[in-house]
Amino acid sequence: MEVIATRPKSLRDVPFTYCPGCTHGIAHRLIAESIDEHGLINKMAGVAPVGCSVFAYKFFNFDMAEAAHGRAPAVATGIKRARPDMHVFTYQGDGDLAAIGTAEIVHAANRGEHISVFFVNNAIYGMTGGQMAPTTLPDMKTTTSPYGRKVDDIGYPIRVCELLDTLVAPYYIERVSLLSGPDIIKAKKAVSKAIQYNKEGRGFTFIEFVSTCPTNWGIEPVKALVWAKENMLPFYKPGVFRDKGAPE
Amino acid sequence: MSKVLMKGNEAVAKAAINAGCRLYFAYPITPQSELIEYMAKMMPTVGGTFLQAESEVAAINMVYGAAGAGKRVMTSSSSPGISLKAEGMSYLAGAQLPCVIINVQRGGPGLGDIQPAQGDYFQATKGGGHGDYRLIVLAPSSVQEFADMASEAFDLADKYRNPVMILADGMLGQMMEPVDFKPAKTDQEIEAMGHQHESWCIHPNQDGDLKHHHEINSLEIDPVVLEKHVTKLYEKYAQIEANETRHELYNINDDNEILVVAFGTASRVVRSAVDELNAEGKNIGLFRPITVWPYPYEELAKCIGPRVKQVYVFELNTGQMVEDVKIAVNGKVPVNFWGRVGGMVFTPEQIKEKLQACF
Ligand SMILES: Cc1ncc(C[n+]2csc(CCOP(=O)(O)OP(=O)(O)O)c2C)c(N)n1
């Protein structure tokens, strides 16, 4: 029998801790496949966040650090500066990156730190049970916005790619969706490009994944994809914000 | 080597570079700014990394990354900045990462002022961050000792895989004294040191073994496993307590009438007072803890001679180390305390007055 799909070498044989239908697993796979394809498994180091992907340090098959909540870009900076011959990425949720870790991500990007950041935006705090995130959509109900997110009171959701795109240093910024097969194929290309730029030492690369959290949205997985397409994508528009390596 | 006249902040920075520190992350704050400025100037000349972080929080997490990658790394700050590093220090201790943290203490609480103080003793020795952990804490009392402690701190950090703090103060940071520097480690020595942690740290997987996987981590979600981990840390701390206490004795003898205890800058002022009183015919001994964690309890207890009427503790705070002194003295004789705060430093005359009243 011909093997047409197998576990990437960059993923360890450890069961994921994610809920059925969660998109975190897809993001992991895209990153692992890309690292395999670029032959970087022996020179890679990753930094896991605090959030549902907190156990990512167990899942990837190379050296990993588990950071304090929001601090992954600073930890990655320390690793990269200490081991410039290695390639470093962070994997972070939207609470981790866009709330408690806002300073760390903005300044790592602003320094043009030679790391890749993979940002999983599911518009909610998954791990702690569905509280409001900085990315929660207007009027969206969560356990800490039980009447819906009131933008007059708490402000509008933060669009991180757009925010980072105001900085001079970042090399590559793209937002992709994990909401359909074709979208995932596009997402894979973006991830692969980020890893390639990382390999080539080009600078700071950032990929945002528009994702779902069926469990805390209280929507079954397939409907969650539909809900996200209808509600998330109009606000978080996929696209390339910055690609300094693109042909003129 | 001939002595060089230097400020404490610069001397400790130079000594750290000599000790093989090639990564330094920090955020500016008075009265430690000469330290970060010295590093900014000198790190590039030895091919090291100097990075001014966006905050003390970021700096300590950069330290976490670099220490996790097995390299000698340092950060420094003063009291308010150390509070911001507390989260990171807890993670560093949990993940057993070697590094050096310098606190050039100033007056507090809150923003306080920028004058020397010893108000962070509790924070340094009793936690500061959350959870059940210890930092090794060294308290220098001269610029020379401050500088010498840099290499000692790195050696202890490497030996025990534990963060080490040097607890100085604004006086030591700012004052100039002649310093003798140990020879700088060569690039080969630093390179060799860089391999010592490869059994656990983040490093390139040279032989391409697909099973290679190191985790730098303080999370253990299973309480059974976490209890084992914390117990292992506790056993390590017990070993440090057994082997690494340091202290200095001054005029300790069987005829001491009073035993004085002071650490850091405060101990120098106290020593002048003790000298003057002893010249006048009194017999006062001075005990100076050099490690304030582990605290030299037993060594201190041994210094309470048969004629000691009381123990007197002087600190630049409202009474923090005195609690450890009381544990050491264990009710044998009364323990007295006097301190000044807010960045005010007592004078030898004031200490003399306090001690004279005991006779
Ligand atoms: C300092 C600190 N504050 C709060 C928490 C609790 N906490 C854990 S995960 C989390 C939110 C994570 O949400 P997100 O980053 O969006 O990740 P997701 O679970 O949605 O993937 C919070 C608030 C913590 N661990 N540490």
Ligand code: SF4
């Ligand atoms: S809670 Fe949400 S984000 Fe977390 S694993 Fe479950 S579905 Fe995924």
Ligand SMILES: [Mg+2]
């Ligand atoms: Mg989230």
